Amino acid sequence: MTETHTGHADLAAKAATLARLHAAPEILQVVNVWDVISARTIADLPGTTALATASHSIAASLGYEDGENIPLEEMIAAVGRIAAATPLPVSADLEAGYGDPGEAVRRAIGVGIVGANIEDQMRPLADAVAQMEAVVEAGRAEGVDFVLNARTDALLKAGDRDPADVLADAVERGTAYLAVGATNVFVPGLLDEHSVTTLVEAFGPQRLSVINVPGSLAPARLQELGVARISYGPWTQRVALTALADSARELLAGGALPEGTLPLN
Incomplete structure (x- = not known):
């Protein structure tokens, strides 16, 4: 996909909307998507206010292992197609920035992306802060x-x-990232209530982002605790693939397509 700037005013407005959604007391849930049809399916649901891509899922759909094995060009093309398919603001998972976080974000903005996850991968703190600062500057x-x-x-x-x-x-790392202009701090992992409370107290309300996985705290409780955002990472694609595998197993055994299947594509 060729990188083309949507109007700067349009992108600025989408970025402002995405920032407001993070800052609102109502928790922002982003049900992660990986291609145009998954994006359109989620975007059309009542209650969807923004989209977020899952790098793991995009890589898997294109035949790559997770962990920056997908070339940056292919990731930018994939997230650009998603951004072009919806009027909603889109945040992209850009892993650790593919060797140059500022450039990766510049290119993502060029295809309509207005937010991103960037991983620190537990690099030395000064290096990690520099990469977050490069993203903000980009x-x-x-x-x-x-x-x-x-x-x-x-x-x-x-x-x-x-x-x-x-x-x-x-806490130390997240506080440092907020100080150089990060909107939120994403702390993936299975967080208990004590951990969530500690992180919210350190960062401030509506500054912590979490991933919900099997066993995570319920969205309503996370909202009460002051969490800004919940995402689901590769789990949404796993839900879809589990449904596909279950249906295929039934078909191969002589059964029929599931009742209630919708022509969403």
């Missing part, structure tokens, strides 16, 4: 108050470290 250079959902992998890479030390790392 947005400013393009005339967009880019909505950076700065991700710290403190919990994901915790290993057998003391949980209190891990949480302290997440």
Whole structure:
């Protein structure tokens, strides 16, 4: 897909809308998408106010393993097609920025993206802060108050470290990212109520983003605790693939298509 600037005013307005959705007391739920048809399906549902892509799911759909194995050009093309398919603001999962977070975000803005997840991968803190700052600056250079959902992998890479030390790392890193202009801090992992409360107290209300996985706190409780955003990462694609596998198993056994199947495509 060729990179083409949507009007700067349009992108700036979408970025402002996405920022407001994060700051509102009502929790923002983004049901992650990976291609145009999944994006249109979710965008058409009542209650959907913004979309977010899942890098893992996009990579899987194109035959790549997760973890920046997909070339940047293919990721930008994929998220650009999604942004072009909906009037809603779209936040892209750009992993750790593919070696140059500022450039990755500049190119994403060029295809209509107004927010992104960027992973710190537990790089040395000064390096991680610099990469988040580069993202914020890239947005400013393009005339967009880019909505950076700065991700710290403190919990994901915790290993057998003391949980209190891990949480302290997440607080230190998230606070540093907010200080250089991140909109929110994304702390993926299975968070209990104590962890969520600690992070919200450290970052402020409507500054923490979480991923909900099997066993996570309910959205209503997360909203009460002051969480800004819930995403679902690769789990939405897994739901779709599970339904596909279940249906195929039934068909191969001589059964029929599921009752109630809709022509959503």
